[in-house]
Amino acid sequence: MRGPGSDVILERMMSLHPKVIDLTLDRVEALLAALDHPERRLPPVIHIAGTNGKGSTQAMIRAGLEAAGRRVHAYTSPHLARFHERIRLAGDLISEDALTRVLDECYRANDGAEITYFEITTCAAFLAFARTPADYTLLETGLGGRLDATNVIDRPALTIVTPVSMDHESYLGNTLSAIAGEKAGILKRGVPCIVGPQTAEALDVIEARAARLSAPLLVHGQHWHVFEERGRLVYEDETGLLDLDLPNLPGPHQIQNAGMALAALRHLEMPEPAFDGAVRNADWPGRLQHLRGTSLNALAPGADLWLDGGHNPAAGCALAAHLHRLPQRPTHLVCGMLNTKDVRGYLTPLADVAESLTAISIPGEQNTLGAEETAAAARGVGMAAHTAESVEAAIERIGCEVPSARILICGSLYLAGHVLRIIG
Known part of the structure; x- marks a missing residue:
């Protein structure tokens, strides 16, 4: 048995x-x-x-x-x-x-x-x-x-x-x-x-x-x-x-x-x-991973979709440096974070490269920071901020409003894991 x-x-x-x-x-x-x-x-x-x-x-x-x-x-x-x-x-x-x-x-x-x-x-x-x-x-x-x-x-x-x-x-x-x-x-x-x-x-x-x-x-x-x-x-x-x-x-x-x-x-x-x-040959999913041909890409067909699980101020700096080097394109964040992290420290370097942030709560995660709190932290560092019920809803809305957007899902490895489970 x-x-x-x-x-x-x-x-x-x-x-x-x-x-x-x-x-x-x-x-x-x-x-x-x-x-x-x-x-x-x-x-x-x-x-x-x-x-x-x-x-x-x-x-x-x-x-x-x-x-x-x-x-x-x-x-x-x-x-x-x-x-x-x-x-x-x-x-x-x-x-x-x-x-x-x-x-x-x-x-x-x-x-x-x-x-x-x-x-x-x-x-x-x-x-x-x-x-x-x-x-x-x-x-x-x-x-x-x-x-x-x-x-x-x-x-x-x-x-x-x-x-x-x-x-x-x-x-x-x-x-x-x-x-x-x-x-x-x-x-x-x-x-x-x-x-x-x-x-x-x-x-x-x-x-x-x-x-x-x-x-x-x-x-x-x-x-x-x-x-x-x-x-x-x-x-x-x-x-x-x-x-x-x-x-x-x-x-x-x-x-x-x-x-x-x-x-x-x-x-x-x-x-x-x-x-x-x-x-x-190195492979490391969920770290500045370029998403192509997934169910999430289908929600915003003209967008360029990325995923990253970094979650502290140094990771925010590294992410901002990478975004600076990519071809010019309006960048919008979909962000969910844990309540144990330095949210403001993480978001501050990203404020210079992102036009907006859509905050979500990380599904199934007890220690998630609420979407409203993440959005408030984003506004505190000078970003336009919204909230959404899910990653899918956030991507769909951004894709409709800014068809050529670069959309970066970011803020937590737990959120990155949730996204990878969505796309299989």
Whole structure:
């Protein structure tokens, strides 16, 4: 007789969630011990923390390693349309059967103890990774770094800290130094760390921790450089120069993400195909994704439709920079955000490039910011703002009023996931 599917087990896991989330590794370590420590049997780990660019950087490293013939596990969060997206086994998304088995095993081993959803599902990923042969494991932190559930690997092969900016202040601290300290918590004694572009304040914290741990740093602007020149990506470090295609992931911020990926691949001494593969083959849905030929495009046939899940001020700046570089076209936003985010900080850079914002509440999301509140925040930074009952209604109205519009759906990964489920 077939047991419950992954959705049922995931729902059960939600009931184990502590009333108050205290960031600690105690619950994870207890469950991993009950599972006979799968985290100690993983292929070499590349551990990635930071505020922005973690997912794109991971996607490029994975594309590069796979282009070099390596088999790669990858763990990321949150998922967009299906939970299975979080766990990739030796190149493929985990199957329903495999996911159900490891979730059920973790649920039983946890034996009813309090544990967060992210913690128990991270343990399930480790269990799946430990049982499937591969050459590398890519781990992306969920929140912070020092006390993140992924931070139980004693000696990774490499760590990476992507750009640090303000986000999740209620958990990580309300200064850049405090947040950088949490992100730098993934550094391990003697293990090299790739450091992406940072403010001086964040870099000081990362360098201080690295010095205490004798962890060699490979820092953007010091040990490696990356830039766009004449429509090409140029990467340079002490071993020489790479002249590559621009990243296939759109947006000028992907130059720096590619730089971090290339620095990692160079450190791992990958062959030449890895570098081309990293910039040409990476796939990362919901991040500046150009939508074509979907049911949503049919609602506004003359419009140019985009989707992005960025949700903090740095993401707003990156999005604005990308929109500035696109061919001239009236840009209108369809935006839904969580009530835990800095809405005004996110929208301020977008006010210079968008003619209007239509706010929606994120369907099915308990922590959504109400459409009226999002619209009010938009007006507060100088945008014309409206509300709509749904993404579809917003797109249809904009398409009718401005047939040639560029429509960007934005503000949250949860909204991006909702859109991807709509379009199948």
